Amino acid sequence: MPLKIELKPRESIIIGDAIITNDNDRIRFYIDGNVPILREKFILREKDANTPARRVYFIVQQMYLSRGGKQLQQMFIDYIKDLQTAAPSLRPYIAPIAEAMIVGDYYAAIKDAAKLIEQEDILFGNTLKGK
Numbered sequence: 001m002p003l004k005i006e007l008k009p010r011e012s013i014i015i016g017d018a019i020i021t022n023d024n025d026r027i028r029f030y031i032d033g034n035v036p037i038l039r040e041k042f043i044l045r046e047k048d049a050n051t052p053a054r055r056v057y058f059i060v061q062q063m064y065l066s067r068g069g070k071q072l073q074q075m076f077i078d079y080i081k082d083l084q085t086a087a088p089s090l091r092p093y094i095a096p097i098a099e100a101m102i103v104g105d106y107y108a109a110i111k112d113a114a115k116l117i118e119q120e121d122i123l124f125g126n127t128l129k130g131k
Contacts, residue, residue, distance in 0.1 A: 002030035003037070014038040014065060036065050042110060052083040053090070053120035057113035060097065064106035076101065093119050 007013060007022040014020075016035040031037065038061065049058035059076045063069040080098065084091055093116040100109035 002032040004028065004030055005037075005039075012040045012043065014043060017065070036067065036106075038065070038110075042114070051117075051120060051124075052079065052086060053113070053117045055079050056083060056094075056097065057110070057117055060101070060106060060109045060113045063101070064110055068104065068106075087120070087123060089123065090116065090119055 005013065006026065006028045007020075008026055009024050010022060012019055012021045015031065015037050042061075044054060044058050044061055046058060049055045056076070056079045059072055059079060063072050063076065066072070080094055084094060093112070096112040097109050097116065100106070100112055
């Protein structure tokens, strides 16, 4: 069954390797196939990956889009280690990400990484965002 996508005006979506940005009208289309898809609300641009949790999210996102991205695994591990050292209280939010990554469920890992960002914001507030 195809996936129905509706985009608001000027909303973006990543489908496979392509970023698609809508024009000025709302559109609806259907995707039939097995490709990684990220709606705009889940897309984190590299320039915005400016905190430890956001860097984790960005790497997980890249691994999802590249369907595994073996070359990114060591970077993911390094970011996780750094985050656990800097903020041990975030470990309960890191564990589900690592578990999803182990089984190859990168989309679930993205959702868990979003929760990690929320907790990082609660813990550190805006003090990290300027870095």
